[in-house]
Amino acid sequence: MGGQYKITGDKYPRMRRPRRRGRLVVLVAVSVAVLGVGGWGTVQLIDVFTGGGEQPAAAGPKPDCASGVSPAPSTAADPVRPAAITVNVFNATPRGGLAKSTADELKKRGFKIGDVGNAAKKFDKKIKGTGLLLGPASALDTSLPVLATQLTGAERRTDPGRKGGAVDLVIGTGFTHLTTKADADKALAALTKPSPAPAASKKGCAAP
Template identity: 30%
Template sequence: MSFARVRALVVVGLLGVLALAFVVTAIVRDSQGNAGTAAGCPDGWPLADLTLHEPKDVKINVLNATDEGGRAGAVADDFRNRKFQVQKVGNAPKGVPNVAVLRYGPKAVGSAHLLQAYFLNNAKWDYDEKRTDDVVDVILGNNFQQLATTTEVNQSLGDAGPPEAPKGACPSPAAK
């Protein structure tokens, strides 16, 4: 082996060792190790579950706030066909002008994010930090027409990005 080749191998080896040293230093001195977790969360703030659940793991109540009778039952059947766990079907006070309203608490943030996609990101958020269950109330409004198709849901989820903790809540330390 020629001297030039040995010298080149030594230089490449030193550069590799230097790069490895920089990577190890960056990992060891990382000051953002707790980013996105409950560490540093103010006392009393609820932990929001930001896990984007599969439909089979999402519990919902479907409530009709439209002038059309029986709407909640038909939409509940649509959700059941999409593998959601429909808990209750009923009526809500009329006069919701939106497509829908999603009422949920800290344990259902990820579930509400998924359901928002079924309304093409046009449902109104109604977060209640004192709510303790993991059920989302889907209140159908007067502008509701139909649930989105699977392709539309996937596109809406992509447009919306990952779930974020609502104001006054902290992300839970680990997604299940």
């Protein structure tokens, strides 16, 4: 070529494509960032749905964080209901009519009534307290505690040789009346409640 566009010298410019290395570095960095954010989000979702990887606590009664005790699971059988208890009512005092009136009130409270009358000679005028509750050995932890809710302060005895499941209420000279129905019902309800047992720890309670 000649004229004003004449090329002089012995070096010629090389025609190269523009470099894309800078753009590639930027794309790699962005990709890594996107993958990192996505992975962190996935981990968070897994924690949400799995409870943070913690194993679920064993089923059981929850501790009382205020008192530090856990209610013990009830393993005892249900207490005997009054309707399943037959009570013989005997009067060991000089006052007449106590056996019948007491038996009538116990019947209103759901107990079955057996024999009603004066006490045997070995008990007559010899029971100094409010009364005596007498039954077979099997009644010690079943029928007698239930009947005792109806007469505060009554003595309990068992007769190992006694047959049958009926129990006796022998009215003593210190008797005035049966425990009020409201108080007797509270005492009866308390028999169904298990006693709390000390907890090994307060695990599961929020920090104060």
